[in-house]
Amino acid sequence: MYDMNRVENAVGQDEIKISARKVQVYYGDTHAIKDVDVDILDKTVTAFIGPSGCGKSTFLRCLNRMNDTIAAARVEGKIALDGEDIYDRRVDPVQLRAKVGMVFQKPNPFPKSIYDNVAYGPRIHGLARNKAELDEIVERSLRGAALWNEAKDRLQEPGTGLSGGQQQRLCIARAVATSPEVLLMDEPCSALDPIATGQVEELIEQLRQQFSVVIVTHSMQQAARVSQKTAFFHLGNLVEYGETDDIFTKPKDSRTESYISGRIG
């Protein structure tokens, strides 16, 4: 798989999807993110790695303005999606989040049926004109999340009744259903067993064909397996950002080297 990545890296696209410049995040008096500059490419998997509390999840949540829901959080700097500042007054965070989907650490299906879970986004954004179109979106999203075969006969059963791995794939299907341009994943496999993790990783590889994926992970093996670009965060700073292979084989910064060889973190 490692060799496969090498080949794919070569065909990775260079179009910039999200660019962040001098991003600062404060939680009350705590300066959680310091001067982060990063360019996230389209149709690429970008991994954020770093020790706990280094700010990688916080930065991820800046990209779809989820930090807005935390009263004490304050974001400064510029983050642009397709060249448009997402923190501009005219941008509605609700519309932004339809374009930048998110999958969370713990599977969080709504207490509704599998069908309604997936149809939730399309319904609130009015993406389907009729039932048939909605059915089609649901099927496409579930297929996209590799869950269709397991779920097609139980679409009306509650989503909470699925296994952990299935629930996480349901959450991915739910995010995919709104046809986002970027998918943010906050440690999507940390609550899953190795088999479910493998399935989700395969899925990420497929999703990359359609849009750009940003994944926060604690597992360096996972970052190496799924991503083409890797950013290493430490104590709120972006220490190093580059091709995944370069980060793991010839890191430029001594802190990156210490972390990937297991000396800090």
Added chain:
Amino acid sequence: MSIGLILLFVVGLGVIGFYLGRRRALTSVSGDPRKLHSLPSQYGQSVFLFTVVPALLLLAVWLLAEPRVIDSRVRGVVEATGATGSELDLKMADVTRISEGLDALVQRSTLTEDQLTQMRADMADVRGRLADVGVALGSAVEPAVFQAAKQRRALVQTSSLLKGAGVALFAIAGFAFAISRINPTFRARNVSEGVVMALLIGSSLVAILTTVGIVLSLVFETASFFRMYPAKDFFLSLTWNPQFRGGSDLGIWPLLWGTLYVSFIALLVAVPIGLLAAIYLAEYASKRVRSVAKPAIEILAGIPTIVYGLFALITVGPALRDYFAQPLGLGSSSSSVMTAGLVMGIMLIPFVSSLSDDIINSVPQAMRDGSYGLGATKSESIKQVILPAALPGVVGAVLLAASRAIGETMIVVLGAGAAAKLSLNPFEAMTTITVKIVSQLTGDTEFASPETLVAFALGLTLFVFTLGLNVLALYIVRKYREQYE
């Protein structure tokens, strides 16, 4: 010997036992507490408990049994005069009062024990002398009653002496037994653990047994009501017309209808307002607003219902009559179902809002994040994710409020009136089960006619109703809990 003195003795002995026991435990291992099975103070505790508990249990049993035993002894003397029924009861009451009066006389040393033994009702002015110590008697004292009173007094004195001696004996025996048991291997810790458990079991038993007692008393009184009045009429008749001279119609329907109608209107007011307030508090309000608004709403729950009743009687009732009922031609009564329902609804708002607020707050943050992450707005998230997730709990809160509404009395008495009627017009005076229970039992009534006993049948009906609602509410709330934990 007075009870206070006995208690003081027992507890004093217990405290001494505590220190002695602790010291004995320590000396038995020559001052090294590590060689003891339990902590030194637990040995002391075991002595304290063995001293105090059996003695107090004996005292409690004695105090419960004493009046009965004495009563049955004295009753024989009074019965010899040929008195029966309520006359006998009156005379027995006199006996008690005279014997207590005699006690007071002796204590004030206006009467010596010797004089008392020789005193006879037909010779001395017993009535006058008793009046001096505050015991007013309706007529001159009969010799037999006076004799019985003297006998009662003697019995009380003996019993008091025996009681003191018995309790002291128990305390000393327990003390000696516990002290003799102390040695390094004695498991005093288990004893104090056992006592804690017994205390906890005892407390919960008190609550359970009280409920059982209340239900049983309701059931028995209801059974005797149905022996006098046909159950068919009670459950099926559509008129409520009690006559204290007999021949009443005691159909439950007008009352049940009034109860349900008032409760329905109350819930119609309380549920939407309470729920919306809860949503605001849980989802929209800032921390500061919440810390002020939540207690402010909960103050409503602390207002006594009689005050709500006054509010209904003086403000809401006349206002509804002047601005709604009369212009619409629906009635001219200031007490109406609407008045009581509205005011009761206000009373119930905090029940609904406070519980719903807790339930909405307990919906995991992950649900909100998930919904926001998909680009849902706040109100979309609330409508489609948070409320459905909280719904079972909210239903539970509503049912609890409903059982509160059904059992409410004061607001209805003052707000809805006392006329038992089957009508759909909400501006008409109606009444509820609770109000009728009160009115059937107040006043100088005998507990032997169907007109008073019907109150127990009504009470039991109400109890079954609210119990059913509570069980349903608990069931729903519990089912909801399983979903997330």
